[in-house]
Amino acid sequence: MTALGRPLLRPGSVAAVLACVAALVGIGAATTSSDLVVLLGYALLGATAGYSLSGSI
Amino acid sequence: MWRGRVPREAFALGLLLGGLVTGLLLTLLSAFVGLLPRPVGLVVVAALLVLSVTQALGLHDIRLPHRAQVVPQEQVLGQASASGALQFGFEMGTGLRTHMPSNLPYVALACSLLLGPWWAGLLAGAAFALGRLVMAAGRWAHEDWDVAWTDAYRRNILLLNLGGAVAAGAVALV
Numbered sequence: 001m002t003a004l005g006r007p008l009l010r011p012g013s014v015a016a017v018l019a020c021v022a023a024l025v026g027i028g029a030a031t032t033s034s035d036l037v038v039l040l041g042y043a044l045l046g047a048t049a050g051y052s053l054s055g056s057i
Numbered sequence: 058m059w060r061g062r063v064p065r066e067a068f069a070l071g072l073l074l075g076g077l078v079t080g081l082l083l084t085l086l087s088a089f090v091g092l093l094p095r096p097v098g099l100v101v102v103a104a105l106l107v108l109s110v111t112q113a114l115g116l117h118d119i120r121l122p123h124r125a126q127v128v129p130q131e132q133v134l135g136q137a138s139a140s141g142a143l144q145f146g147f148e149m150g151t152g153l154r155t156h157m158p159s160n161l162p163y164v165a166l167a168c169s170l171l172l173g174p175w176w177a178g179l180l181a182g183a184a185f186a187l188g189r190l191v192m193a194a195g196r197w198a199h200e201d202w203d204v205a206w207t208d209a210y211r212r213n214i215l216l217l218n219l220g221g222a223v224a225a226g227a228v229a230l231v
Contacts, residue, residue, distance in 0.1 A: 009195040011206040015216040022220035029227035037231050039180065042173060044224035045165040046181035048217045050076075050188025052159035053152070054195075054206055 064142035071143040072186040075150020080182020098171030109160040113218040123157040150186040
């Protein structure tokens with residue numbers, strides 16, 4: 001595990017990173033109609049959904 | 058959760074396989090459900106999003122149907138075998154056998170089924186598995202992961218719902 005990897009895997013860090021990605025996707029959706037935005041949107045939907053079940057292992 | 062290297066890799070592989078199987082199922086189903094008019098899909102997604110966000114805000118505790126049955130860790134992980142880890146990962150990756158404290162997976166499900174192109178289910182399924190894998194990696198990296206998650210649960214779940222809402226808006230409107 002890298003020195004950067006460990007802090008990034010904290011619960012709050014992962015949620016914050018996903019929220020930042022969401023902000024970028026939101027900006028992309030507001031300014032362009034690129035297929036990349038749709039692709040990132042579905043990836044983000046899946047990732048947030050999967051991570052939201054974190055307490056249920 | 059066990060810490061052996063091979064079981065971890067088998068678990069990760071199982072997660073991804075499970076996510077891809079669910080994604081494939083969504084892709085097949087979307088061929089039929091996707092025939093519904095787009096406005097119907099938008100209304101369903103919006104309703105699920107409201108339900109998920111308001112739950113995250115603590116306004117209610119309505120949970121949509123799920124198979125509230127944990128994977129038998131004592132049996133599967135007790136063996137500490139690669140096949141047990143693979144099975145555990147697969148069941149978690151499908152999302153079909155898990156407690157669902159959040160309704161956000163239903164938003165992803167509805168978007169993939171009702172609004173997305175054919176590949177949306179596969180991509181969302183793989184990303185769902187990756188999201189679960191990041192959680193597992195966090196537990197491996199930090200002994201106090203459960204405590205940290207519980208302490209900041211409300212903030213984290215709100216951030217995740219915010220992210221899910223933006224993503225749903227993006228795929229619905231672009």
